[in-house]
Amino acid sequence: MSATPEDDAVNSADTAPALRKRHGNGPVFFVVATLFAVAVSVGWGFSVMNYTGLSGGVYHQVVAVTAPTGDAARIDFEVNSKNGAECLLRALDGQMVEVGTERVEVEGGNRMVSQTVETVRQASTVEVASCREQGSQD
Template identity: 70%
Template sequence: MNSADASPALRKRHGNGPLFFVFGTVFAVLTAVGWGFSVMSYSGLSGSVYHQVVSYDTSAEDEAGITFEVNSQDGAECLVTALDAQHVEVGQTRASVEAGNRMVTTSVDTVRQASAVEVASCREQDPES
């Protein structure tokens, strides 16, 4: 038996026909387009509100201050937390922010001196409320 006789049987057995190639190509293209769409439309866990801490002040025993920037379409509600040296939460407050790119300065009452202040989350405000 020579290799020319085995060749058609191998092709048929392994699905090397044009139909298999077309279906494989269509599947690959649809998968790539779907993956690209999901990556492009991903906006993170916090929705369409972006925030960035600019500075914070933890020099007072019972209060901590923070300045942060928020960018939102319809306004946002942000949760600000103060942490001590052991990363235990010692205070928290909520800050309402108007729509647009805003700089926010707020303070957090603490039960003991904080060593860090962070914006835990910012979410879009409900436009109906």
């Protein structure tokens, strides 16, 4: 048994080459690991570049909402689509209960849309529930 820490350091240095050989400290391990890292990075980059989101390439943004009367609410929103879109609008009251819906067809390109939604009682907000490409499956 070693009496001092210095002796332990000397004895462990003698076994280090054996540990390196057993755990694959050669160049093959590093080449394979590097190739794997490059392949994962290229795959990740390809995935990020081709991601279109869940909406299928149709983007919308609400610009303004008004609900001046108890039987109608108005929404102004912008839609950007390649081939046209079909949007579903929902009017909600103060307790977030649906009080009216409307489907709107929008031409392709970047379009501003103003639409009135008929309601059964006073709405507090109107939202664009979804926008899909025209002709897509529901």
